[in-house]
Amino acid sequence: MKETIIEKVKDLFEDSRIEAFLGLKEENGQIGPYLFTDPKDLEGFSLGDKEWPGDKRYPLSKILIALAQKYPENRFGILVRGCDERALNELFKWNQLNEEHVVMVGFPCPQELAEACECPKPYPESLVVGEKVKGIKSKKVEVILNMGMEGRLKYWTERFSRCIKCYGCRNVCPVCFCNECELANDDLIPSGEIPPENPIFHLVRAAHMAGRCIDCGLCEEACPVGIPLRTLYKKVADIVDSEFGYRPGYQKDQKSPFNILGERPED
Amino acid sequence: MTAKRIRFLKEFLSFSGIEPDRLRLEWVSSAEATRFVEVITDFIDQVKELGPSPLKAALAAQDLN
Amino acid sequence: MTNSIDEIKYADCIFVIGSNTTLAHPLVATRIFQARDNGARLIVADPRKIQLASFADLYVRQRLGTDVALINGMMHVILKNGWHDEAFIGERTENFEELKKVVEKYTPEKSSEVTGISPEDITRMAEYYAKAPRSTILYAMGITQHTTGVDNVKSLANLSMLTGNVGKESTGVNPLRGQNNVQGACDMGGLPNVYPGYQAVNAVDIRTKFEKAWKVRLSDKPGLTLTDLFPAILEGKVKALVVMGENPLVSDPDSHHVEKALRALEFLAVIDIFMTPTAEIAHVVLPAASFAEKDGTFTNTERRVQRIRKAIDPPGEARQDWVIIQEISNRVGYQMNYSSPEEIQNEIASLTPSYGGITYDRLGGEGLCWPCPDKEHPGTKFLHKDRFARGRGLFHGIEYIPPAESPDDDYPFWLTTGRVFVHYHTGTMTRNSPSLDQEMREGYLEVNPADASAIGLKDGDKAKIASRRGEIISRIFITERVDKGTVFMSFHFLEARANVLTNPALDPIAKIPEYKVCAVRVEKWE
Numbered sequence: 001m002k003e004t005i006i007e008k009v010k011d012l013f014e015d016s017r018i019e020a021f022l023g024l025k026e027e028n029g030q031i032g033p034y035l036f037t038d039p040k041d042l043e044g045f046s047l048g049d050k051e052w053p054g055d056k057r058y059p060l061s062k063i064l065i066a067l068a069q070k071y072p073e074n075r076f077g078i079l080v081r082g083c084d085e086r087a088l089n090e091l092f093k094w095n096q097l098n099e100e101h102v103v104m105v106g107f108p109c110p111q112e113l114a115e116a117c118e119c120p121k122p123y124p125e126s127l128v129v130g131e132k133v134k135g136i137k138s139k140k141v142e143v144i145l146n147m148g149m150e151g152r153l154k155y156w157t158e159r160f161s162r163c164i165k166c167y168g169c170r171n172v173c174p175v176c177f178c179n180e181c182e183l184a185n186d187d188l189i190p191s192g193e194i195p196p197e198n199p200i201f202h203l204v205r206a207a208h209m210a211g212r213c214i215d216c217g218l219c220e221e222a223c224p225v226g227i228p229l230r231t232l233y234k235k236v237a238d239i240v241d242s243e244f245g246y247r248p249g250y251q252k253d254q255k256s257p258f259n260i261l262g263e264r265p266e267d
Numbered sequence: 268m269t270a271k272r273i274r275f276l277k278e279f280l281s282f283s284g285i286e287p288d289r290l291r292l293e294w295v296s297s298a299e300a301t302r303f304v305e306v307i308t309d310f311i312d313q314v315k316e317l318g319p320s321p322l323k324a325a326l327a328a329q330d331l332n
Numbered sequence: 333m334t335n336s337i338d339e340i341k342y343a344d345c346i347f348v349i350g351s352n353t354t355l356a357h358p359l360v361a362t363r364i365f366q367a368r369d370n371g372a373r374l375i376v377a378d379p380r381k382i383q384l385a386s387f388a389d390l391y392v393r394q395r396l397g398t399d400v401a402l403i404n405g406m407m408h409v410i411l412k413n414g415w416h417d418e419a420f421i422g423e424r425t426e427n428f429e430e431l432k433k434v435v436e437k438y439t440p441e442k443s444s445e446v447t448g449i450s451p452e453d454i455t456r457m458a459e460y461y462a463k464a465p466r467s468t469i470l471y472a473m474g475i476t477q478h479t480t481g482v483d484n485v486k487s488l489a490n491l492s493m494l495t496g497n498v499g500k501e502s503t504g505v506n507p508l509r510g511q512n513n514v515q516g517a518c519d520m521g522g523l524p525n526v527y528p529g530y531q532a533v534n535a536v537d538i539r540t541k542f543e544k545a546w547k548v549r550l551s552d553k554p555g556l557t558l559t560d561l562f563p564a565i566l567e568g569k570v571k572a573l574v575v576m577g578e579n580p581l582v583s584d585p586d587s588h589h590v591e592k593a594l595r596a597l598e599f600l601a602v603i604d605i606f607m608t609p610t611a612e613i614a615h616v617v618l619p620a621a622s623f624a625e626k627d628g629t630f631t632n633t634e635r636r637v638q639r640i641r642k643a644i645d646p647p648g649e650a651r652q653d654w655v656i657i658q659e660i661s662n663r664v665g666y667q668m669n670y671s672s673p674e675e676i677q678n679e680i681a682s683l684t685p686s687y688g689g690i691t692y693d694r695l696g697g698e699g700l701c702w703p704c705p706d707k708e709h710p711g712t713k714f715l716h717k718d719r720f721a722r723g724r725g726l727f728h729g730i731e732y733i734p735p736a737e738s739p740d741d742d743y744p745f746w747l748t749t750g751r752v753f754v755h756y757h758t759g760t761m762t763r764n765s766p767s768l769d770q771e772m773r774e775g776y777l778e779v780n781p782a783d784a785s786a787i788g789l790k791d792g793d794k795a796k797i798a799s800r801r802g803e804i805i806s807r808i809f810i811t812e813r814v815d816k817g818t819v820f821m822s823f824h825f826l827e828a829r830a831n832v833l834t835n836p837a838l839d840p841i842a843k844i845p846e847y848k849v850c851a852v853r854v855e856k857w858e
């Protein structure tokens with residue numbers, strides 16, 4: 001799989017369709033994001049499998065925003081899994097990236113990872129290699145629903161109380177891109193205390209993810225204290241879907257219906 | 268749109284373990300003073316009936332202050 | 333740490349004492365939460381009701397500086413109920429009788445009188461810790477920054493040996509070290525009495541080894557500890573000082589005294605990445621490179637030696653530390669000609685048995701934990717597996733000694749110091765970060781609601797806090813986090829320097845000052 005992708009990227013360079021390729025590279029026993037500007041560098045190219053498949057994922061699309069701002073004229077190739085593609089689709093809609101300047105090089109996640117991740121769509125549309133893997137339906141939202149009202153409150157209170165306000169969840173999120181973050185708004189959430197006000201901090205973030213979260217799970221992976229953030233946002237996505245008929249990241253041409261707290265109510 | 272948002276919030280609150288009846292959406296025009304009072308009184312009654320927010324107790328149980 | 337960080341998640345009982353783990357060591361806290369989610373028991377002992385306390389199966393609030401009495405009380409209960417590990421004690425330890433004799437006196441009732449923790453809770457702590465198959469102890473500065481710091485640590489070691497909870501996976505006595513590389517600095521002989529790898533300066537064979545390697549005559553006398561240094565300056569015994577990555581003007585106890593000493597120096601040079609208050613009064617300031625601007629290694633709290641790699645060039649005239657040291661050395665008459673940090677690492681390996689097998693070619697990925705004596709050695713996950721460094725583990729019978737200063741009529745409050753979650757040490761780095769600064773711009777004094785109302789203070793009011801050494805003004809924050817009669821303050825802020833107040837009384841062996849306990853007076857300030 002890796003070789004095919006490398007060939008594909010080399011072609012992109014050769015055909016002058018891109019000036020640089022954002023992917024992963026293994027160096028000194030570590031895997032990290034890397035901007036390949038020369039096809040010769042592709043030696044150390046990695047798909048992010050270290051100890052198990054896909055254990056080294058990074059929000060490449062978010063890194064691409066920063067690169068695109070710095071080099072607005074250039075065209076970039078980018079390595080994408082299903083979740084990365086969904087993130088990019090949203091970022092195009094929110095004008096964070098120019099679709100014309102981005103070439104996605106997609107590969108599917110192995111079934112094993114899809115299961116572990118409970119990913120509904122573990123492959124991108126822009127597959128250049130491999131097969132479409134079966135999506136998995138997550139049970140996690142149901143488990144929490146079954147706890148009952150009191151159980152849920154107790155569960156979330158306990159989990160949210162662990163928060164150390166490291167902002168890892170926000171910083172890793174590919175679709176968190178506001179210039180001014182409401183989480184740092186002192187009037188909404190008093191600064192200088194951990195845990196940050198419970199549950200406001202987490203509900204504010206969740207509400208802001210409505211119509212945006214593409215369910216990549218990076219936030220939950222980054223959270224040092226084990227708060228099941230992804231499950232919380234999964235529920236948010238479910239409600240948005242049933243109320244607005246919209247699943248972020250899936251339909252490329254459908255406009256995002258709303259930004260739940262950002263704009264003024266119109267009716 | 269607003270109605271949808273409120274429905275969103277209610278279900279979201281419920282998932283977080285907070286009774287959705289603590290949130291209500293009503294349409295009242297500036298000319299309907301009596302109705303405004305009615306709506307507010309009714310809502311106050313409703314919230315009173317629900318009793319103190321369970322959040323406070325949950326936070327106390329988690330022993331954080 | 334005797335054991336590695338990841339092992340914590342497989343422990344059955346975790347005893348956290350004197351460590352505000354979620355705030356100061358979040359990735360250790362990660363493992364605590366994982367262990368807890370797997371069903372482990374958590375005991376937290378801290379004079380302040382820290383975040384972790386609300387997740388504990390048992391949280392106890394000991395009076396400041398009473399840790400020895402608490403641990404002795406636990407050991408008393410363990411012995412009385414036969415929960416100790418006789419086989420381990422017989423095979424691996426000595427001097428058990430002395431411990432028994434001392435601990436005999438610390439009934440839960442007596443221990444309770446000193447610590448303020450109920451006898452029932454002391455008994456439960458003992459039971460949880462002793463009866464779990466694998467119990468681990470995590471501690472930090474709350475244990476060490478006392479005049480009885482060494483006693484406290486020895487008591488924890490007693491507890492772990494008594495129950496056989498050392499030398500095994502997911503057990504041990506684990507100091508959580510604060511800085512990313514404080515372990516490395518100590519390993520490299522950043523202490524007055526040892527060469528790299530804790531080799532004593534006054535051992536002849538060791539001194540000869542280093543003299544041969546470095547081709548220079550070396551002193552056989554230990555140097556001064558940091559806390560002995562300031563009086564020595566004032567006595568005229570020390571005339572010049574080079575300070576590297578430290579800010580003693582804010583970080584050391586009894587700041588006024590420190591300032592007087594630093595100003596009395598004939599020559600003061602400071603090497604730092606920012607202009608610190610100490611640098612402000614220096615004769616020469618040498619700009620250093622930050623972590624992203626240099627090559628080398630850091631050794632973390634679990635003895636893991638990891639490579640760091642230069643990502644960007646140091647700005648302006650800043651240079652890597654090893655270059656600065658080499659340049660100074662060459663100018664004061666001892667030639668150094670290292671061409672890279674790797675060359676230095678090879679020298680470390682050749683002179684330091686515990687680092688003997690640690691070379692750059694082996695430091696890819698996760699790095700190596702010392703002891704790693706040779707090229708083939710895989711590194712050491714946990715210490716003391718089959719034997720202790722000295723052979724048998726030595727029990728110490730340790731009596732409780734009260735802190736050097738206790739409240740009285742003039743200074744009726746206990747003051748303890750520590751950190752807040754956004755700032756680090758004297759804030760030279762964190763207060764330069766806009767996002768961290770916006771999270772917290774000034775320090776505050778934590779006061780219990782009952783005390784606040786007795787003094788007539790409202791939340792956010794300003795108070796004057798005075799000790800025998802000086803006084804400062806600070807806003808107050810009313811919270812149940814501190815007990816009645818105790819106030820807490822962080823030491824990050826120059827404007828309200830907690831260390832103006834703290835007591836420079838030292839532990840007789842480690843010479844660490846009693847930052848965690850002193851007596852103060854709190855008054856309204858307008």
Ligand code: SF4
Pocket residue numbers: 169172173174175176209212213214215216217218219220230233
């Ligand atoms: S799963 Fe988390 S990190 Fe991923 S898009 Fe949603 S909120 Fe952001």
Ligand code: SF4
Pocket residue numbers: 162163164165166167168169170219222223224225226227229
């Ligand atoms: S990553 Fe976890 S601990 Fe950090 S701010 Fe987000 S929820 Fe809190």
